[in-house]
Every structure is written in structure tokens, then in C-alpha cells.
Amino acid sequence: AVEKTCDSKIITVDFTVYNSNSTNELPAGTPIAIYANDEFIEFSETILPIEIDGSWSSQITITLPEDIPDTFTLQFVVDDSGQGIGHVAELIETNNSFSVEMTLIKTPTFNALEPITSCNEGFTSGTFDFSNYQELVKSIPSGAVHFYETFENATDNVNPILTPSNYSANATPKEIFIRIENENCFSITSFLLLTKNCPPTVYNYISANDDTINDVFTIEGLRNIFLEFKIEIYNRWGRLLWTGNQNTEDWNGYVKDGISIKKATDGTYFYLIFLNDIDYPQPLTGFLYINH
Known part of the structure; x- marks a missing residue:
């Protein structure tokens, strides 16, 4: 031996x-x-x-x-x-x-890894797939590679990340640590997980009939992501009917007419969505359709 x-x-x-x-x-x-x-x-x-x-x-x-x-x-x-x-x-x-x-055994060398960016899913959380980094990090084909959430876990070789292909980060930036092993030798490196505010998806149809299907103006990827957003809804003659933001509920097709509130009539409306984000200086615009 x-x-x-x-x-x-x-x-x-x-x-x-x-x-x-x-x-x-x-x-x-x-x-x-x-x-x-x-x-x-x-x-x-x-x-x-x-x-x-x-x-x-x-x-x-x-x-x-x-x-x-x-x-x-x-x-x-x-x-x-x-x-x-x-x-x-x-x-x-x-x-x-x-x-x-x-x-003889050497401390493994490794390749530097670029940050991985995913869409912000709310308050900088995101889902990531970094499984391919298991091979990209290695400068030579041999050697075992594992991912960890802390430097201490990587050093002690405990609590590895078991799902690198579908990893959920509650907040970003988040540093992920990699342990590369060669017999009794190991190296530790890391990379960053980042999120960006991806364009929201606008579902521009409301059937305001209280059947729980398309009852409100739905915009996916907006709330808890673009924290300072503002929405304006106009009728075909340019009258402002409704405004919304992070603190209001989604529009259900009702408008305030003086003192009372009533359903907006069937037809086509116009929306402006101000994201108030440096990457989106212009508002999102489009038509919204209501059919009771």
C-alpha cells in the first residue's frame, strides 16, 4: 500500500x-x-x-x-x-x-464559471439549471464534482445540492460552491446565481361573469417583480377608467361611475403598463377585450 x-x-x-x-x-x-x-x-x-x-x-x-x-x-x-x-x-x-x-495526486485545477441568470420569480427568487457545470468546471475529465450552498458544507463534504437541474433560490445574488475531488485532494470554487426582470406576459381578455375563469385582467410575471409598476385602463374614447399598482387587486372589469360602481360594457379597451424599471423605459401597451 x-x-x-x-x-x-x-x-x-x-x-x-x-x-x-x-x-x-x-x-x-x-x-x-x-x-x-x-x-x-x-x-x-x-x-x-x-x-x-x-x-x-x-x-x-x-x-x-x-x-x-x-x-x-x-x-x-x-x-x-x-x-x-x-x-x-x-x-x-x-x-x-x-x-x-x-x-502522485494533485489538487484539482478547474475552469472559471460564468454567473447563471434566470427570470425573477418574485423578490429576486428564481429557478436554475446548472447541471452542465458538473463537467464544465473540470479542467481534466476525471474527478467527482458536487454542489453546495455554503463554503463550509463544501469543505466538510456534507449536504450536497441534490437537484442541480431544478434548483430554487429564494433570493439572489446567491453563491453556489463546487467541490472537485481527485482521490484525497479537493478544490473549491464557486459561481453566482442572478435574476433579471423578464418581460411580463399579458392575458388581454376578461370575461367578468364571476365563473372564476378569466374574471380579472391577468399579467403573469408582474407582481413582486416590478415593485413600482402602475397600470392604466382607458376606454376607446381615451377616458381613464381604472388604475392599479402593487397594492391593488387585479382589475375585474368594474369601473367607478361617479358614486356607484358598475361593470364595463363589452368591448375593446386600451392598457398602459408602466414597469418603472431601468430595462423597460417605455410602457407596455395593448388592447384588452371584455366579454361578460
Whole structure:
């Protein structure tokens, strides 16, 4: 087994020396040479004699030279002090080495991510799909990626976001944190969720007959989004019949005629919707149809 730490040339190796197919015990002090890409880097030796068909296990911490690449061949050679020369007489001299391909682990690098903008659903809330960021954030194909609502959760790897394709933010801007893992190493980055005031949808038909269907002038995506909006309704001769804002109910087709209130007659009316938003300097205009 090999223990590696992030961004380090230091490794700890558990190893076992076997004295198999032998006629004598392997003496204590038998040298063990350690190579990386055929370069001698470390020396060890057996502490105890190893009986016939016995074994001896130990651990060594190795500091690799800086010129050793991140991927290399690690080799242990028993009965070798680093010159490739054995000192113990053996029946078989070709079974003294073991090698394994090693790759050091690095803190994952990542790509910067742009903010994601969705329509304001009310008081800067919004619904977002950032599932594709799971791949876009990675600078290399491998590595696990998870999303979190706080830096602390990302660090501790707890409470991941389970629905990145349909995530609801109660308020924006909101920062989402990403943990990118590579074995025991991880990096954390983040991106922002933003909302914008998208154009409202006007349903320009009222059947003011109290059947709960199209009974009021409905504008989707207006309330709690354009907080300073104002609506004006005019008849065909340009007379102002009704005004509304955030604090009034939707128009139900009734108008005030002096002291009394009565239903507006069937016909075509004209509306002005002032959004009072920097992105919408001109009012929305159009025709509204009433049919009782």
C-alpha cells in the first residue's frame, strides 16, 4: 500500500519481503534498493532474519527527487544496495524485485464559471439549471464534482445540492460552491446565481361573469417583480377608467361611475403598463377585450 498526500513528493510505502523457494533464512541487514524510473532514490534493509518461506513487513517514507515526474515506476529490489549487485547467495536471482506504476495526486485545477441568470420569480427568487457545470468546471475529465450552498458544507463534504437541474433560490445574488475531488485532494470554487426582470406576459381578455375563469385582467410575471409598476385602463374614447399598482387587486372589469360602481360594457379597451424599471423605459401597451 502507498500513502500519498496532495501536491507532495513524499510517499509512505508499506512493503513485504518474502523468503520463498529458499534453502536458508534471509539474514537481517539484507539491503533493499528503491528506484523511481530506474533512478536509485532510497535504501532500506531487513531488520530481522526471515525464515524459509517466511516474510517480513515494514514501512518506509520516501522523498522523491523533484525531477521525478508525477507518473513513474516505483521499484523495490531486495539484496541490492543501489548498485545492482547482490550480496546474498541465492538459488534464483531473478525474483528479487517488484515494481508498480505510480501517479502522485494533485489538487484539482478547474475552469472559471460564468454567473447563471434566470427570470425573477418574485423578490429576486428564481429557478436554475446548472447541471452542465458538473463537467464544465473540470479542467481534466476525471474527478467527482458536487454542489453546495455554503463554503463550509463544501469543505466538510456534507449536504450536497441534490437537484442541480431544478434548483430554487429564494433570493439572489446567491453563491453556489463546487467541490472537485481527485482521490484525497479537493478544490473549491464557486459561481453566482442572478435574476433579471423578464418581460411580463399579458392575458388581454376578461370575461367578468364571476365563473372564476378569466374574471380579472391577468399579467403573469408582474407582481413582486416590478415593485413600482402602475397600470392604466382607458376606454376607446381615451377616458381613464381604472388604475392599479402593487397594492391593488387585479382589475375585474368594474369601473367607478361617479358614486356607484358598475361593470364595463363589452368591448375593446386600451392598457398602459408602466414597469418603472431601468430595462423597460417605455410602457407596455395593448388592447384588452371584455366579454361578460
